[in-house]
Amino acid sequence: MTPQSTLMVVAPIEASREAELRHLLARMNSEVGVADPGNPLLPFSQFSTLHFARFVILDDATAEDLRAYGADPLPPTKSLAFLCDCDGPADHLRGELAKRAGDGLRKIFSCCLEFPADCDLEMWMEEHDKPAATAYTNWLGRTVMQVLEENDLRSALVTQLQSSTHANASPQQVWRALQAFVASEQRGGRLVLTPPSPTPWRWRIKDLLHLFGVPLLLLLVSPLLLLYLPFFLIQLRLRESKDAEIVPRADAAFVKNLASREDRILTNQFSAYGNLKPGTFRRWTLIFLLFAVNYTTRHIYNRGFLARVNTIHFARWVFLDNRKRLFFASNYDGSLESYMGDFINKVAWGLNLVFSNGVGYPKTYWLVLDGAKDEQKFKDYIRRHQLPSEVWYDATPGITAFDMERNSRIRDGIEEHAMTDAEVAEWVKLF
Amino acid sequence: MAFTQADYQDMQGLLRFGYGALTEACFLLLRIEDAAAAGLWLEGAPLATAEVQIPPPAKALQLAFTCEGLRKLRVAEETVNGFSAEFLSGMVGDENRSRRLGDIGESAPQHWQWGGPGNVPDMVAMIYARPGQLEAWKLSLEDGLKASGFVLLQCLPTTDMGGVEPFGFVDGVSQPQLDWEGRRSTSGDKLTYENLCALGEFVLGYPNEYGKNTGRPLISKQQAADLPDAEDAAGHADLGRNGTYMVLRQLEQDVRGFWRFADAQTNSDEAARLDLAEKMVGRRITGDPLLHARAQAITVGGTSADDARLNDFTYDEDRDGTMSPMGAHVRRANPRNSDFSAGTHGLWSKLVHMTGFGRTYTREDIIASTRFHRLLRRGREYGSKLTAEQRLEQAPPDAVVTGLQFACLNANIARQFEFVQNAWLMGSKFDGLNDESDPLLGNREQVAGCPVDKFSVPSAHGVRKQIQNVPRFITVRGGAYFFLPGVRALRYIARAARI
Numbered sequence: 001m002t003p004q005s006t007l008m009v010v011a012p013i014e015a016s017r018e019a020e021l022r023h024l025l026a027r028m029n030s031e032v033g034v035a036d037p038g039n040p041l042l043p044f045s046q047f048s049t050l051h052f053a054r055f056v057i058l059d060d061a062t063a064e065d066l067r068a069y070g071a072d073p074l075p076p077t078k079s080l081a082f083l084c085d086c087d088g089p090a091d092h093l094r095g096e097l098a099k100r101a102g103d104g105l106r107k108i109f110s111c112c113l114e115f116p117a118d119c120d121l122e123m124w125m126e127e128h129d130k131p132a133a134t135a136y137t138n139w140l141g142r143t144v145m146q147v148l149e150e151n152d153l154r155s156a157l158v159t160q161l162q163s164s165t166h167a168n169a170s171p172q173q174v175w176r177a178l179q180a181f182v183a184s185e186q187r188g189g190r191l192v193l194t195p196p197s198p199t200p201w202r203w204r205i206k207d208l209l210h211l212f213g214v215p216l217l218l219l220l221v222s223p224l225l226l227l228y229l230p231f232f233l234i235q236l237r238l239r240e241s242k243d244a245e246i247v248p249r250a251d252a253a254f255v256k257n258l259a260s261r262e263d264r265i266l267t268n269q270f271s272a273y274g275n276l277k278p279g280t281f282r283r284w285t286l287i288f289l290l291f292a293v294n295y296t297t298r299h300i301y302n303r304g305f306l307a308r309v310n311t312i313h314f315a316r317w318v319f320l321d322n323r324k325r326l327f328f329a330s331n332y333d334g335s336l337e338s339y340m341g342d343f344i345n346k347v348a349w350g351l352n353l354v355f356s357n358g359v360g361y362p363k364t365y366w367l368v369l370d371g372a373k374d375e376q377k378f379k380d381y382i383r384r385h386q387l388p389s390e391v392w393y394d395a396t397p398g399i400t401a402f403d404m405e406r407n408s409r410i411r412d413g414i415e416e417h418a419m420t421d422a423e424v425a426e427w428v429k430l431f
Numbered sequence: 432m433a434f435t436q437a438d439y440q441d442m443q444g445l446l447r448f449g450y451g452a453l454t455e456a457c458f459l460l461l462r463i464e465d466a467a468a469a470g471l472w473l474e475g476a477p478l479a480t481a482e483v484q485i486p487p488p489a490k491a492l493q494l495a496f497t498c499e500g501l502r503k504l505r506v507a508e509e510t511v512n513g514f515s516a517e518f519l520s521g522m523v524g525d526e527n528r529s530r531r532l533g534d535i536g537e538s539a540p541q542h543w544q545w546g547g548p549g550n551v552p553d554m555v556a557m558i559y560a561r562p563g564q565l566e567a568w569k570l571s572l573e574d575g576l577k578a579s580g581f582v583l584l585q586c587l588p589t590t591d592m593g594g595v596e597p598f599g600f601v602d603g604v605s606q607p608q609l610d611w612e613g614r615r616s617t618s619g620d621k622l623t624y625e626n627l628c629a630l631g632e633f634v635l636g637y638p639n640e641y642g643k644n645t646g647r648p649l650i651s652k653q654q655a656a657d658l659p660d661a662e663d664a665a666g667h668a669d670l671g672r673n674g675t676y677m678v679l680r681q682l683e684q685d686v687r688g689f690w691r692f693a694d695a696q697t698n699s700d701e702a703a704r705l706d707l708a709e710k711m712v713g714r715r716i717t718g719d720p721l722l723h724a725r726a727q728a729i730t731v732g733g734t735s736a737d738d739a740r741l742n743d744f745t746y747d748e749d750r751d752g753t754m755s756p757m758g759a760h761v762r763r764a765n766p767r768n769s770d771f772s773a774g775t776h777g778l779w780s781k782l783v784h785m786t787g788f789g790r791t792y793t794r795e796d797i798i799a800s801t802r803f804h805r806l807l808r809r810g811r812e813y814g815s816k817l818t819a820e821q822r823l824e825q826a827p828p829d830a831v832v833t834g835l836q837f838a839c840l841n842a843n844i845a846r847q848f849e850f851v852q853n854a855w856l857m858g859s860k861f862d863g864l865n866d867e868s869d870p871l872l873g874n875r876e877q878v879a880g881c882p883v884d885k886f887s888v889p890s891a892h893g894v895r896k897q898i899q900n901v902p903r904f905i906t907v908r909g910g911a912y913f914f915l916p917g918v919r920a921l922r923y924i925a926r927a928a929r930i
């Protein structure tokens with residue numbers, strides 16, 4: 001099994017070169033916001049371990065909101081962020097990027113401050129990496145190659161099923177016939193189903209240590225946490241009752257720019273950016289919560305769903321600017337309207353937990369209640385904190401997270417040696 | 432929030448009635464040339480309200496405005512900006528919206544007969560009358576309008592096809608039931624599908640399914656003393672209250688194309704042809720459900736026995752779509768699910784499902800909860816009704832264009848109409864399907880290289896049949912988003928125009 005990882009390079013943009021940078025980025029696209037996979041600057045499709053990538057300009061349009069909390073806005077800066085979700089270690093991808101797209105990346109990053117022309121690109125990217133506080137992968141171990149191979153498998157099987165008649169065949173017969181078909185396609189080299197690579201033992205050890213270490217640690221400090229809990233709750237409620245909501249509707253032109261980058265393919269990108277509520281209370285609450293959420297995404301939510309949401313391929317929460325700001329990025333299926341609907345109807349509690357520590361979020365109650373349930377305020381809040389992705393790459397356009405899971409099940413069936421009638425009947429319904 | 436009694440007197444009748452007995456109708460698309468004169472006319476307009484009249488009226492007039500229209504009537508800009516973003520932008524104001532609604536290719540707004548860029552009407556006057564009484568009334572209304580600063584852009588005709596839409600299927604079978612009395616509690620999760628919907632889903636100014644009032648223009652009480660009060664904002668008058676948004680779309684139907692396709696797919700076997708057509712629609716041609724009626728009633732009271740026979744079902748009992756295909760129009764348009772997947776009962780089970788566990792099959796929990804996405808349909812057919820034989824013939828060169836003047840009412844265009852149209856009808860991945868969109872409505876334009884011209888018909892014993900190369904049967908010919916004001920709101924707008 002090949003574990004997935006993330007990479008995020010952040011560097012401030014040289015103000016005088018912002019226009020040039022935007023122009024460079026736009027040139028990588030085939031449609032507004034959607035990358036041309038083979039563009040000469042950064043030919044994404046040449047990196048076979050890359051699932052998603054994007055360039056976003058971090059520009060805090062909501063900085064002034066801090067004043068409502070009696071704090072001064074952070075100094076205005078614009079930074080370029082480059083994000084990748086990939087198979088295998090990020091170090092490896094970073095090396096490959098520097099090697100094979102070095103010229104293009106240098107051109108892009110040279111528009112940033114702190115980019116010496118003679119620097120070692122790979123090292124520079126590593127120095128400017130911002131690790132995710134929480135990272136979510138829809139399916140741990142599912143590689144780009146696997147997604148593509150299994151999608152081809154499904155297409156071939158659907159075509160095969162429709163072109164031959166199975167009217168009188170029992171499900172068992174259909175299954176056996178398809179197995180034989182796949183075997184012959186594999187022999188002919190028309191279908192490939194690469195077996196999973198062995199799990200790297202280093203990763204496995206680290207993962208086990210994390211799996212058991214974190215609960216152990218929590219157990220150890222739990223007496224302290226428990227002692228602190230009442231104070232925490234009192235403080236929380238005091239703050240919740242007076243924290244200002246800042247939820248005006250986002251500017252129409254801004255929304256239009258965002259929308260122009262959406263729904264061009266079946267999957268969409270989402271980036272959001274905002275300030276934490278000032279003070280240590282919210283900061284430490286969020287650090288703790290993201291740490292806890294990260295435990296669940298690492299060990300529990302890595303099999304097709306994040307709580308009830310099963311349309312997210314990758315997501316991450318990243319602290320920026322000395323943990324004064326939070327950046328969120330995700331790749332999801334369907335329109336933003338349905339994504340937000342899922343947030344509100346299915347996981348409002350989860351969103352509240354994290355985002356209510358952000359400035360201006362709709363009022364919550366005991367950290368998890370209300371908040372996102374205030375539909376319109378929440379939707380306006382989301383839109384206003386969103387950032388347009390200048391360039392976005394999806395290695396598997398048109399294949400939803402649901403498709404991927406179903407395709408894997410189809411493959412499982414093909415590779416199965418024996419299935420009961422009931423199992424076969426369920427399997428056949430996958431087509 | 433306390434529910435204040437629905438005020439029928441202040442509402443246009445269309446919110447409550449389909450005016451089925453008024454079988455003749457037409458929709459006048461108008462441009463406003465002279466705001467002051469138009470305002471005067473609007474002040475005296477004989478609007479039909481939602482109050483029950485005895486005897487029932489012989490005719491009815493309903494009025495609605497686009498955003499352009501409100502601006503021309505000099506409604507203050509800050510007031511106009513209180514309407515929803517979709518309404519402000521309009522159906523064609525943003526090509527991103529057109530892409531989401533599937534208005535591309537032949538259905539793209541630049542080809543529209545009305546409502547396209549630069550061709551958006553300011554107002555629609557919808558007039559309904561008893562048989563034989565429309566024409567004279569229409570002429571006199573037209574004269575009055577023309578003398579009052581209005582220009583008639585177009586008259587969208589309708590045809591009474593006897594409760595059947597042009598393909599030949601009984602229409603108007605399933606409608607949400609509005610909670611006029613405030614009986615429905617919107618707090619907490621709903622574990623079963625219900626047809627009763629919070630009034631605020633369809634009428635502005637009342638709580639919606641989230642228990643909140645959908646955004647709409649609020650004006651300080653001093654400036655608008657005779658508008659209704661805003662329920663949720665003290666000291667404010669509510670321009671939206673008792674009004675709603677209306678989505679109007681002219682959808683041309685290729686009736687012969689539809690039946691000839693079904694015919695070709697089934698080797699001209701009459702029964703098989705009908706069966707396929709019914710599977711595409713998701714109901715029998717008679718309006719009966721494809722699923723057996725439920726033994727046990729689930730809907731709330733107040734629905735007739737006939738309605739129970741036609742609508743007392745959910746798709747929980749047809750998970751695999753062997754009775755009604757997942758992709759059938761009616762199943763897409765209203766998947767009849769609840770907030771949680773079937774079988775979530777008790778606290779523990781809810782907790783398990785809430786955190787994403789407890790799924791028992793692959794497609795479980797992938798469709799959004801229906802209660803936030805209902806539409807109140809008020810469309811009318813146009814063109815000529817074909818007999819079953821005519822439908823199968825090649826179209827003569829002088830064939831009358833036929834279709835649906837699709838109209839629906841909703842309080843939140845983005846969450847209701849646009850969501851249904853985008854995610855459910857045009858969506859090529861609805862309910863885990865692939866490569867297909869609504870069999871009736873799909874534009875068949877590829878998305879990211881993925882075809883959308885198939886239609887899957889699951890069968891009880893095994894492999895789904897996938898029908899290939901489904902042609903486009905429906906072309907959009909016009910459309911716009913309107914605000915259908917309450918009666919007092921209309922008077923307010925009329926007065927604004929006269930100042």
Ligand code: HEM
Nearest residue numbers: 596600601602603604605682714761764765806835851852
């Ligand atoms: C020319 C185009 C259309 C035709 C021929 C058509 C036809 C039908 C028919 C025959 C039914 C079943 C009868 C009934 O329940 O009333 C139906 C139901 C329905 N249609 Fe359409 N329709 C069209 C366009 C649309 C559009 C554009 C929408 C929404 C955006 C829509 C939404 C619905 C809904 C919500 C139902 C009720 C489903 C239920 O509650 O079970 N239809 N349609």
